[in-house]
Amino acid sequence: MNVVYFAWVRERIGLPHEQITTDAATVAELVDELRAREARYEAAFADISALRVAVDQELSDFDASLKDVREVAFFPPMTGG
Protein backbone atom coordinates (compact mmCIF):
# COMPACT_ATOMS: atom_id res chain seq x y z
CA MET A 1 0.00 0.00 0.00
CA ASN A 2 1.26 3.47 -0.85
CA VAL A 3 0.99 5.89 2.07
CA VAL A 4 1.28 9.57 1.21
CA TYR A 5 1.84 12.60 3.45
CA PHE A 6 1.30 16.28 2.79
CA ALA A 7 2.13 19.63 4.38
CA TRP A 8 3.28 19.45 8.03
CA VAL A 9 2.42 15.74 8.22
CA ARG A 10 5.01 15.16 5.50
CA GLU A 11 7.50 17.44 7.27
CA ARG A 12 7.09 15.69 10.64
CA ILE A 13 7.38 12.21 9.18
CA GLY A 14 10.22 13.35 6.96
CA LEU A 15 9.16 11.76 3.68
CA PRO A 16 6.47 12.36 1.09
CA HIS A 17 5.34 8.75 0.66
CA GLU A 18 6.31 5.19 1.47
CA GLN A 19 5.26 1.63 0.69
CA ILE A 20 3.79 -0.05 3.75
CA THR A 21 2.76 -3.66 4.14
CA THR A 22 0.12 -3.90 6.80
CA ASP A 23 -2.62 -6.14 8.16
CA ALA A 24 -4.54 -3.10 9.43
CA ALA A 25 -8.23 -3.43 8.52
CA THR A 26 -9.04 0.26 8.83
CA VAL A 27 -7.34 3.63 8.50
CA ALA A 28 -7.48 4.00 12.30
CA GLU A 29 -5.64 0.70 12.76
CA LEU A 30 -2.99 1.83 10.27
CA VAL A 31 -2.56 5.07 12.24
CA ASP A 32 -2.11 3.10 15.48
CA GLU A 33 0.46 0.90 13.76
CA LEU A 34 2.40 3.91 12.48
CA ARG A 35 2.27 5.75 15.84
CA ALA A 36 3.81 2.70 17.52
CA ARG A 37 6.72 2.74 15.09
CA GLU A 38 8.75 5.86 15.82
CA ALA A 39 8.54 9.23 17.52
CA ARG A 40 8.21 11.10 14.20
CA TYR A 41 4.98 9.22 13.42
CA GLU A 42 3.75 9.80 16.95
CA ALA A 43 4.46 13.53 16.40
CA ALA A 44 2.54 13.55 13.13
CA PHE A 45 -0.47 11.56 14.31
CA ALA A 46 -0.68 12.83 17.92
CA ASP A 47 -3.91 14.73 17.31
CA ILE A 48 -6.10 12.85 14.85
CA SER A 49 -8.75 15.58 14.97
CA ALA A 50 -6.22 17.87 13.24
CA LEU A 51 -5.83 15.41 10.36
CA ARG A 52 -7.76 14.44 7.26
CA VAL A 53 -7.45 11.25 5.24
CA ALA A 54 -8.03 10.30 1.61
CA VAL A 55 -8.42 6.67 0.56
CA ASP A 56 -7.60 5.99 -3.08
CA GLN A 57 -7.79 9.76 -3.71
CA GLU A 58 -11.23 10.23 -2.15
CA LEU A 59 -11.75 12.10 1.12
CA SER A 60 -12.64 9.49 3.70
CA ASP A 61 -12.91 8.72 7.43
CA PHE A 62 -10.56 7.11 9.90
CA ASP A 63 -12.91 4.14 10.27
CA ALA A 64 -12.78 3.43 6.51
CA SER A 65 -11.81 -0.09 5.45
CA LEU A 66 -8.42 -0.69 3.82
CA LYS A 67 -9.63 -3.74 1.89
CA ASP A 68 -8.27 -3.59 -1.69
CA VAL A 69 -7.02 -0.05 -1.04
CA ARG A 70 -3.93 1.00 -2.98
CA GLU A 71 -3.23 4.45 -1.57
CA VAL A 72 -3.90 6.23 1.72
CA ALA A 73 -3.03 9.92 2.16
CA PHE A 74 -2.75 11.85 5.43
CA PHE A 75 -2.76 15.64 5.61
CA PRO A 76 -3.98 18.63 7.63
CA PRO A 77 -7.29 20.31 6.73
CA MET A 78 -7.04 21.70 3.23
CA THR A 79 -6.46 25.39 2.57
CA GLY A 80 -7.25 25.87 -1.10
CA GLY A 81 -8.80 28.87 -2.79
Place this chain on the structure above:
Amino acid sequence: MNVVYFAWVRERIGLPHEQITTDAATVAELVDELRAREARYEAAFADISALRVAVDQELSDFDASLKDVREVAFFPPMTGG
Protein backbone atom coordinates in the same frame (compact mmCIF):
# COMPACT_ATOMS: atom_id res chain seq x y z
CA MET B 1 -40.06 73.48 -13.90
CA ASN B 2 -38.39 71.03 -16.24
CA VAL B 3 -40.43 67.82 -16.68
CA VAL B 4 -38.55 64.86 -18.16
CA TYR B 5 -39.86 61.60 -19.61
CA PHE B 6 -38.07 58.32 -20.31
CA ALA B 7 -38.71 55.04 -22.14
CA TRP B 8 -42.36 54.39 -23.06
CA VAL B 9 -43.52 57.42 -21.04
CA ARG B 10 -41.43 59.57 -23.38
CA GLU B 11 -42.77 57.69 -26.40
CA ARG B 12 -46.43 58.07 -25.36
CA ILE B 13 -46.11 61.76 -24.56
CA GLY B 14 -44.03 62.29 -27.68
CA LEU B 15 -41.28 64.44 -26.25
CA PRO B 16 -38.29 63.94 -23.97
CA HIS B 17 -38.79 66.98 -21.75
CA GLU B 18 -40.72 70.22 -21.50
CA GLN B 19 -40.88 73.36 -19.37
CA ILE B 20 -44.11 73.48 -17.36
CA THR B 21 -45.40 76.30 -15.20
CA THR B 22 -47.66 74.87 -12.54
CA ASP B 23 -49.24 75.65 -9.20
CA ALA B 24 -49.31 71.91 -8.31
CA ALA B 25 -48.08 71.40 -4.76
CA THR B 26 -47.16 67.74 -5.17
CA VAL B 27 -46.07 65.31 -7.87
CA ALA B 28 -49.55 63.73 -7.77
CA GLU B 29 -51.18 67.10 -8.42
CA LEU B 30 -48.84 67.67 -11.35
CA VAL B 31 -49.82 64.26 -12.75
CA ASP B 32 -53.53 65.14 -12.44
CA GLU B 33 -52.89 68.43 -14.23
CA LEU B 34 -51.03 66.69 -17.07
CA ARG B 35 -53.65 63.94 -17.45
CA ALA B 36 -56.33 66.59 -17.86
CA ARG B 37 -54.39 68.22 -20.69
CA GLU B 38 -54.41 65.77 -23.60
CA ALA B 39 -55.02 62.11 -24.43
CA ARG B 40 -51.29 61.39 -24.83
CA TYR B 41 -50.67 62.40 -21.18
CA GLU B 42 -53.70 60.38 -20.11
CA ALA B 43 -52.17 57.39 -21.98
CA ALA B 44 -48.82 57.84 -20.28
CA PHE B 45 -50.16 58.37 -16.75
CA ALA B 46 -53.16 56.01 -16.86
CA ASP B 47 -51.58 53.54 -14.44
CA ILE B 48 -49.54 55.37 -11.83
CA SER B 49 -48.50 52.07 -10.22
CA ALA B 50 -46.52 51.32 -13.41
CA LEU B 51 -44.56 54.56 -13.06
CA ARG B 52 -41.68 55.86 -11.02
CA VAL B 53 -40.74 59.47 -10.33
CA ALA B 54 -37.52 61.31 -9.58
CA VAL B 55 -37.54 64.81 -8.08
CA ASP B 56 -34.39 66.83 -8.72
CA GLN B 57 -32.67 63.56 -9.79
CA GLU B 58 -33.56 61.64 -6.64
CA LEU B 59 -36.03 58.75 -6.65
CA SER B 60 -39.13 60.00 -4.89
CA ASP B 61 -42.84 59.43 -4.29
CA PHE B 62 -45.96 60.78 -5.90
CA ASP B 63 -46.87 62.64 -2.72
CA ALA B 64 -43.54 64.52 -2.72
CA SER B 65 -43.72 68.30 -2.55
CA LEU B 66 -42.80 70.39 -5.59
CA LYS B 67 -41.70 73.40 -3.52
CA ASP B 68 -38.45 74.81 -4.97
CA VAL B 69 -38.17 71.78 -7.26
CA ARG B 70 -36.42 72.38 -10.59
CA GLU B 71 -36.85 69.03 -12.33
CA VAL B 72 -39.34 66.17 -12.17
CA ALA B 73 -38.79 62.97 -14.17
CA PHE B 74 -41.36 60.27 -14.98
CA PHE B 75 -40.41 56.80 -16.18
CA PRO B 76 -41.29 53.10 -15.95
CA PRO B 77 -39.51 50.89 -13.38
CA MET B 78 -35.82 50.84 -14.16
CA THR B 79 -34.18 47.92 -15.93
CA GLY B 80 -30.45 48.43 -15.45
CA GLY B 81 -27.79 45.80 -15.01
Place this chain on the structure above:
Amino acid sequence: MDIRVQQERFDAGAELNGFDPNGAGAVVTFTGLVRDVAGGLEEMLIEHYPAMTEKALREIAAEAEARWQLSNVLVIHRFGSLQPDEPIMMVATASRHRDAAFEAATFLMDYLKSRAPFWKKETTATGENWVESTVKDEEALKRW
Protein backbone atom coordinates in the same frame (compact mmCIF):
# COMPACT_ATOMS: atom_id res chain seq x y z
CA MET C 1 -14.20 53.87 -6.32
CA ASP C 2 -14.44 54.07 -10.10
CA ILE C 3 -17.86 54.78 -11.67
CA ARG C 4 -18.27 55.05 -15.42
CA VAL C 5 -21.36 55.69 -17.56
CA GLN C 6 -20.40 55.42 -21.20
CA GLN C 7 -21.58 54.62 -24.70
CA GLU C 8 -18.33 53.00 -25.84
CA ARG C 9 -17.73 49.30 -25.56
CA PHE C 10 -15.36 48.25 -22.76
CA ASP C 11 -12.96 45.30 -22.42
CA ALA C 12 -14.01 43.28 -19.36
CA GLY C 13 -10.70 41.41 -19.17
CA ALA C 14 -8.67 44.61 -19.33
CA GLU C 15 -10.92 46.10 -16.62
CA LEU C 16 -10.35 43.08 -14.37
CA ASN C 17 -6.59 43.31 -14.88
CA GLY C 18 -6.64 47.07 -14.32
CA PHE C 19 -8.75 46.83 -11.15
CA ASP C 20 -6.50 47.51 -8.14
CA PRO C 21 -7.40 45.33 -5.14
CA ASN C 22 -5.14 47.53 -2.96
CA GLY C 23 -3.61 44.54 -1.25
CA ALA C 24 -6.83 42.55 -0.77
CA GLY C 25 -6.88 38.88 -1.75
CA ALA C 26 -10.43 38.46 -3.07
CA VAL C 27 -11.74 40.02 -6.30
CA VAL C 28 -15.24 39.37 -7.62
CA THR C 29 -16.59 40.58 -10.96
CA PHE C 30 -19.99 40.46 -12.58
CA THR C 31 -20.28 41.10 -16.30
CA GLY C 32 -23.69 41.51 -17.94
CA LEU C 33 -23.90 40.66 -21.65
CA VAL C 34 -26.61 41.31 -24.24
CA ARG C 35 -28.50 38.03 -24.62
CA ASP C 36 -30.11 37.03 -27.83
CA VAL C 37 -33.91 36.69 -27.61
CA ALA C 38 -36.53 34.54 -29.34
CA GLY C 39 -37.02 35.89 -32.83
CA GLY C 40 -33.48 37.21 -33.08
CA LEU C 41 -32.32 40.39 -31.41
CA GLU C 42 -31.41 43.15 -33.87
CA GLU C 43 -30.58 45.77 -31.26
CA MET C 44 -30.69 46.50 -27.56
CA LEU C 45 -31.11 50.21 -26.99
CA ILE C 46 -30.30 51.45 -23.50
CA GLU C 47 -31.76 54.80 -22.51
CA HIS C 48 -30.66 56.55 -19.35
CA TYR C 49 -31.13 59.77 -17.37
CA PRO C 50 -27.82 61.57 -17.83
CA ALA C 51 -28.37 64.13 -15.06
CA MET C 52 -29.04 61.36 -12.55
CA THR C 53 -27.23 58.19 -13.66
CA GLU C 54 -23.71 58.71 -12.37
CA LYS C 55 -24.98 60.14 -9.07
CA ALA C 56 -27.27 57.13 -8.59
CA LEU C 57 -24.43 54.70 -9.30
CA ARG C 58 -22.12 56.54 -6.88
CA GLU C 59 -24.75 56.37 -4.15
CA ILE C 60 -25.24 52.63 -4.69
CA ALA C 61 -21.47 52.00 -4.64
CA ALA C 62 -21.06 54.19 -1.52
CA GLU C 63 -23.78 52.15 0.20
CA ALA C 64 -21.86 48.95 -0.67
CA GLU C 65 -18.69 50.50 0.79
CA ALA C 66 -20.57 51.40 3.95
CA ARG C 67 -21.90 47.86 4.39
CA TRP C 68 -18.83 45.80 3.55
CA GLN C 69 -15.07 46.17 4.02
CA LEU C 70 -14.11 46.83 0.43
CA SER C 71 -10.71 47.93 -0.76
CA ASN C 72 -12.03 48.93 -4.20
CA VAL C 73 -15.25 49.10 -6.23
CA LEU C 74 -15.76 49.45 -9.97
CA VAL C 75 -19.04 50.06 -11.78
CA ILE C 76 -19.24 50.48 -15.57
CA HIS C 77 -22.63 50.80 -17.29
CA ARG C 78 -23.17 51.50 -20.97
CA PHE C 79 -26.01 53.24 -22.78
CA GLY C 80 -26.93 53.53 -26.46
CA SER C 81 -27.23 50.87 -29.15
CA LEU C 82 -25.85 47.40 -28.33
CA GLN C 83 -25.66 44.14 -30.24
CA PRO C 84 -25.99 40.55 -28.94
CA ASP C 85 -22.99 39.30 -26.92
CA GLU C 86 -21.70 42.81 -26.26
CA PRO C 87 -20.96 43.67 -22.62
CA ILE C 88 -23.63 45.93 -21.08
CA MET C 89 -22.12 46.54 -17.69
CA MET C 90 -19.64 45.28 -15.15
CA VAL C 91 -19.05 45.53 -11.44
CA ALA C 92 -15.92 44.54 -9.54
CA THR C 93 -15.35 44.39 -5.80
CA ALA C 94 -12.18 43.71 -3.81
CA SER C 95 -12.00 42.71 -0.17
CA ARG C 96 -9.87 40.78 2.31
CA HIS C 97 -12.88 38.48 2.75
CA ARG C 98 -14.39 36.52 -0.11
CA ASP C 99 -17.89 36.69 1.36
CA ALA C 100 -17.72 40.48 1.52
CA ALA C 101 -16.60 40.65 -2.12
CA PHE C 102 -19.38 38.27 -3.25
CA GLU C 103 -22.12 39.93 -1.19
CA ALA C 104 -21.16 43.45 -2.20
CA ALA C 105 -21.16 42.50 -5.89
CA THR C 106 -24.56 40.82 -5.52
CA PHE C 107 -25.90 43.90 -3.70
CA LEU C 108 -24.57 46.21 -6.43
CA MET C 109 -26.28 44.12 -9.10
CA ASP C 110 -29.60 44.05 -7.26
CA TYR C 111 -29.58 47.83 -6.92
CA LEU C 112 -28.35 48.50 -10.45
CA LYS C 113 -31.20 46.33 -11.78
CA SER C 114 -33.99 48.27 -10.07
CA ARG C 115 -32.62 51.59 -8.82
CA ALA C 116 -30.26 52.89 -11.51
CA PRO C 117 -32.02 54.98 -14.19
CA PHE C 118 -31.57 52.75 -17.23
CA TRP C 119 -34.26 51.41 -19.54
CA LYS C 120 -33.72 48.70 -22.16
CA LYS C 121 -35.56 48.36 -25.44
CA GLU C 122 -35.18 45.23 -27.55
CA THR C 123 -35.74 45.32 -31.30
CA THR C 124 -36.44 42.08 -33.15
CA ALA C 125 -37.84 41.35 -36.63
CA THR C 126 -41.32 41.51 -35.10
CA GLY C 127 -40.93 44.90 -33.48
CA GLU C 128 -39.77 46.86 -30.45
CA ASN C 129 -40.27 45.93 -26.83
CA TRP C 130 -39.36 47.76 -23.63
CA VAL C 131 -37.87 45.23 -21.24
CA GLU C 132 -40.11 45.02 -18.20
CA SER C 133 -38.91 44.96 -14.65
CA THR C 134 -39.74 41.80 -12.75
CA VAL C 135 -41.29 41.22 -9.35
CA LYS C 136 -38.29 38.98 -8.65
CA ASP C 137 -35.86 41.86 -9.23
CA GLU C 138 -37.86 44.12 -6.93
CA GLU C 139 -38.06 41.36 -4.30
CA ALA C 140 -34.28 40.88 -4.49
CA LEU C 141 -33.79 44.31 -2.87
CA LYS C 142 -35.50 43.11 0.30
CA ARG C 143 -32.64 40.80 1.17
CA TRP C 144 -30.38 43.73 1.99
Place this chain on the structure above:
Amino acid sequence: MDIRVQQERFDAGAELNGFDPNGAGAVVTFTGLVRDVAGGLEEMLIEHYPAMTEKALREIAAEAEARWQLSNVLVIHRFGSLQPDEPIMMVATASRHRDAAFEAATFLMDYLKSRAPFWKKETTATGENWVESTVKDEEALKRW
Protein backbone atom coordinates in the same frame (compact mmCIF):
# COMPACT_ATOMS: atom_id res chain seq x y z
CA MET D 1 -16.34 22.83 -18.01
CA ASP D 2 -12.69 23.81 -17.94
CA ILE D 3 -10.55 22.67 -14.98
CA ARG D 4 -6.86 23.49 -14.79
CA VAL D 5 -4.26 22.70 -12.14
CA GLN D 6 -1.02 24.40 -13.05
CA GLN D 7 2.20 25.89 -11.78
CA GLU D 8 2.39 28.68 -14.35
CA ARG D 9 0.95 32.10 -13.72
CA PHE D 10 -2.30 32.85 -15.55
CA ASP D 11 -3.82 36.10 -16.87
CA ALA D 12 -7.17 36.62 -15.13
CA GLY D 13 -8.34 39.22 -17.68
CA ALA D 14 -7.49 36.99 -20.62
CA GLU D 15 -9.32 34.12 -18.89
CA LEU D 16 -12.43 36.28 -18.40
CA ASN D 17 -12.36 37.35 -22.06
CA GLY D 18 -11.78 33.78 -23.20
CA PHE D 19 -14.58 32.35 -21.03
CA ASP D 20 -17.50 31.43 -23.29
CA PRO D 21 -20.88 32.16 -21.65
CA ASN D 22 -22.57 30.15 -24.43
CA GLY D 23 -25.29 32.74 -24.88
CA ALA D 24 -25.91 33.43 -21.19
CA GLY D 25 -26.07 37.02 -19.98
CA ALA D 26 -24.47 36.77 -16.53
CA VAL D 27 -20.79 36.01 -15.90
CA VAL D 28 -19.28 36.00 -12.39
CA THR D 29 -15.59 35.59 -11.61
CA PHE D 30 -13.66 35.21 -8.39
CA THR D 31 -9.90 35.74 -8.42
CA GLY D 32 -7.80 34.89 -5.38
CA LEU D 33 -4.51 36.77 -5.00
CA VAL D 34 -1.53 36.23 -2.72
CA ARG D 35 -1.89 38.75 0.10
CA ASP D 36 1.07 40.22 1.86
CA VAL D 37 1.23 39.32 5.57
CA ALA D 38 2.57 41.04 8.70
CA GLY D 39 6.34 40.77 8.65
CA GLY D 40 6.51 40.73 4.84
CA LEU D 41 5.73 37.68 2.77
CA GLU D 42 8.76 36.27 0.96
CA GLU D 43 6.95 33.31 -0.59
CA MET D 44 3.69 31.43 -0.59
CA LEU D 45 4.31 27.80 -1.39
CA ILE D 46 1.26 25.79 -2.46
CA GLU D 47 1.52 22.03 -2.12
CA HIS D 48 -1.12 19.76 -3.65
CA TYR D 49 -1.98 16.08 -4.16
CA PRO D 50 -1.43 15.59 -7.90
CA ALA D 51 -3.23 12.23 -8.11
CA MET D 52 -6.33 13.73 -6.51
CA THR D 53 -6.46 17.46 -7.23
CA GLU D 54 -7.97 17.60 -10.70
CA LYS D 55 -10.49 14.89 -9.88
CA ALA D 56 -11.55 16.77 -6.72
CA LEU D 57 -11.96 20.04 -8.66
CA ARG D 58 -14.00 18.28 -11.36
CA GLU D 59 -16.31 16.78 -8.74
CA ILE D 60 -16.85 20.17 -7.09
CA ALA D 61 -17.56 21.82 -10.46
CA ALA D 62 -19.91 18.99 -11.45
CA GLU D 63 -21.80 19.46 -8.19
CA ALA D 64 -22.18 23.18 -9.01
CA GLU D 65 -23.50 22.28 -12.48
CA ALA D 66 -25.98 19.88 -10.88
CA ARG D 67 -27.29 22.52 -8.47
CA TRP D 68 -27.50 25.58 -10.74
CA GLN D 69 -28.30 26.21 -14.39
CA LEU D 70 -24.84 27.04 -15.64
CA SER D 71 -23.82 27.43 -19.25
CA ASN D 72 -20.11 27.24 -18.42
CA VAL D 73 -17.73 26.80 -15.47
CA LEU D 74 -14.01 27.51 -15.21
CA VAL D 75 -11.68 26.60 -12.35
CA ILE D 76 -7.95 27.37 -12.41
CA HIS D 77 -5.79 26.64 -9.36
CA ARG D 78 -2.04 27.03 -9.14
CA PHE D 79 0.55 25.22 -7.07
CA GLY D 80 4.24 25.86 -6.41
CA SER D 81 6.04 29.03 -5.34
CA LEU D 82 4.08 32.30 -5.51
CA GLN D 83 4.89 35.92 -4.69
CA PRO D 84 2.62 38.63 -3.18
CA ASP D 85 -0.05 39.97 -5.57
CA GLU D 86 0.21 36.97 -7.90
CA PRO D 87 -3.07 35.25 -8.78
CA ILE D 88 -3.51 31.95 -6.93
CA MET D 89 -6.75 30.76 -8.46
CA MET D 90 -9.84 31.80 -10.34
CA VAL D 91 -13.36 30.54 -10.88
CA ALA D 92 -15.84 31.76 -13.48
CA THR D 93 -19.51 30.86 -13.86
CA ALA D 94 -22.00 31.76 -16.58
CA SER D 95 -25.77 31.56 -16.33
CA ARG D 96 -28.95 33.14 -17.66
CA HIS D 97 -29.66 34.18 -14.07
CA ARG D 98 -27.35 36.41 -12.07
CA ASP D 99 -28.25 34.75 -8.77
CA ALA D 100 -27.28 31.33 -10.15
CA ALA D 101 -23.93 32.68 -11.37
CA PHE D 102 -23.21 34.35 -8.00
CA GLU D 103 -24.33 31.40 -5.88
CA ALA D 104 -22.45 28.82 -7.95
CA ALA D 105 -19.23 30.88 -7.74
CA THR D 106 -19.65 31.26 -3.97
CA PHE D 107 -20.29 27.52 -3.65
CA LEU D 108 -17.18 26.70 -5.72
CA MET D 109 -15.06 28.94 -3.51
CA ASP D 110 -16.41 27.44 -0.28
CA TYR D 111 -15.60 23.93 -1.51
CA LEU D 112 -12.22 24.84 -2.98
CA LYS D 113 -11.24 26.36 0.38
CA SER D 114 -11.93 23.24 2.45
CA ARG D 115 -12.28 20.25 0.12
CA ALA D 116 -9.66 20.65 -2.61
CA PRO D 117 -6.28 19.12 -1.70
CA PHE D 118 -4.12 22.23 -1.50
CA TRP D 119 -1.97 23.39 1.43
CA LYS D 120 -0.39 26.82 1.70
CA LYS D 121 2.86 27.65 3.46
CA GLU D 122 3.89 31.25 4.05
CA THR D 123 7.53 32.21 4.43
CA THR D 124 8.43 35.52 6.08
CA ALA D 125 11.66 36.89 7.57
CA THR D 126 10.70 35.22 10.85
CA GLY D 127 10.12 31.75 9.44
CA GLU D 128 7.70 29.37 7.78
CA ASN D 129 4.07 28.89 8.67
CA TRP D 130 1.47 26.47 7.29
CA VAL D 131 -1.75 28.42 6.76
CA GLU D 132 -4.39 26.96 9.07
CA SER D 133 -7.93 26.24 8.02
CA THR D 134 -10.54 28.23 9.89
CA VAL D 135 -13.73 27.20 11.63
CA LYS D 136 -15.45 29.87 9.54
CA ASP D 137 -14.37 28.20 6.30
CA GLU D 138 -15.63 24.83 7.52
CA GLU D 139 -18.89 26.40 8.68
CA ALA D 140 -19.35 28.02 5.24
CA LEU D 141 -19.93 24.56 3.73
CA LYS D 142 -23.06 24.13 5.82
CA ARG D 143 -24.94 26.77 3.88
CA TRP D 144 -25.13 24.52 0.83
